[in-house]
Ligand SMILES: O=P(O)(O)OC[C@H]1O[C@](O)(COP(=O)(O)O)[C@@H](O)[C@@H]1O
């Protein structure tokens with residue numbers, strides 16, 4: 473674990489927020505302005521010039537504030553792999569591009585700083601709703617106010633977000649996960665933005681976020697760090713501590729974690 477003092481942690485949070493907000497400013501210039509898009513993998517994987525230009529702006533800010541750090545980013549020709557040594561920034565310039573291009577406000581600009589592959593700082597900014605989440609080791613803030621994961625434990629009271637399932641090969645798993653939520657828990661939220669979902673787990677707005685498959689670093693690292701900073705737990709399906717290269721991601725408020733894992737493994741037949 474990388475230990476940093478409180479002052480340094482606050483400074484990194486502020487740099488992360490500043491960089492994410494700079495990307496958000498660019499994206500907002502295009503939001504609800506009839507922006508077009510291309511597709512990457514398929515019809516559920518859009519990309520727009522807002523994604524690309526926002527990422528470039530974020531990289532400009534971070535290269536100035538943290539010149540020695542590597543950059544990993546979803547768009548353009550940025551590196552795609554989190555380095556296992558040294559500092560790096562992991563950027564998703566728009567998480568929830570499907571929402572963004574349709575004029576739906578649930579999209580975020582999200583980034584995390586890692587050191588030796590482990591997150592130390594993260595910011596997730598939703599300019600269209602006005603919420604900014606930022607985390608350093610042991611602290612997560614929403615709009616500058618410290619918050620924490622939820623304390624609900626009654627399964628029938630839990631609201632859980634699946635954050636995967638767009639790829640054809642994942643749709644059977646998605647059926648199992650949504651069936652579990654539907655039949656054994658309180659309610660399901662599918663927001664269309666994994667980073668937004670995990671920021672919400674970190675601050676107690678929902679109780680868990682689930683992917684039974686590997687997800688990219690820009691979809692996960694910031695959010696996983698936030699959930700831990702808010703007092704929650706993040707593991708893979710087998711219960712091992714989650715890392716950016718894990719094959720699944722279960723992020724919960726903590727006390728419910730073992731029960732959620734056991735139920736999921738039963739449903740997915742991966743006991
Ligand atoms: O099911 P998949 O293909 O892994 O995609 C899931 C991911 O897609 C998203 O919904 C959208 O990501 P982008 O908008 O950044 O492309 C992520 O938030 C989510 O975590």
Ligand SMILES: [Mg+2]
Pocket residue numbers: 523546564565566567568569
């Ligand atoms: Mg994106």
